[in-house]
């Protein structure tokens with residue numbers, strides 16, 4: 001697979017084949033490839049936790065219960081702007097409405113929205129869940145590095161026929177997740193991720209998001 005194909009063809013997958021396993025060797029190989037991502041002074045500020053089977057189920061049960069109880073949790077770091085404004089809120093809405101529209105979910109239908117969103121905590125049926133953490137004393141530069149690591153992981157997965165969905169949905173329940181992972185208190189949760197083979201029949205996986213044309217965010221100077 002060409003690099004450009006891997007990048008352009010990647011999309012967040014939200015329905016996986018739950019009975020098609022991913023091996024430990026595959027996961028390790030992917031992490032070894034992603035670990036080749038650049039980081040300032042090569043400090044490699046990432047930690048990855050892999051859950052399958054029982055531990056994954058514990059996370060599913062605990063996070064689903066909190067979500068369905070109406071417990072919004074609390075973000076440990078601000079993933080989104082504190083004050084939404086244009087053009088970002090518009091782009092966010094377009095993404096959400098597009099997805100709900102495809103699935104026939106009315107935004108006002110709180111139950112339908114909930115039963116869709118809770119699937120985040122079921123890893124969208126994926127056989128593997130990943131959680132990525134960072135040491136708390138790392139600075140913003142390490143978060144820049146982290147993005148490169150995550151994208152490298154997601155692209156390398158595609159070369160193996162695997163797909164992913166990065167998930168900040170776990171972040172508000174970081175305390176629950178980190179405790180089930182038995183992660184040290186010095187680390188904080190960056191995000192979760194589902195990994196597996198895409199369900200080729202699932203309508204949700206046909207959803208493609210749009211992108212700005214480069215002309216809209218580039219400035220050419222003499």
Ligand SMILES: Cc1cc2nc3c(=O)[nH]c(=O)nc-3n(C[C@H](O)[C@H](O)[C@H](O)COP(=O)(O)O)c2cc1C
Nearest residue numbers: 010011012014095120165166167168169170191209
């Ligand atoms: C760090 C990160 C966290 C995300 N969290 C979630 C999430 O919790 N649930 C979800 O369904 N999608 C999540 N997404 C997927 C984004 O919605 C998606 O990347 C965006 O809409 C662009 O669509 P695409 O990935 O299909 O190109 C996340 C993406 C990133 C990069």
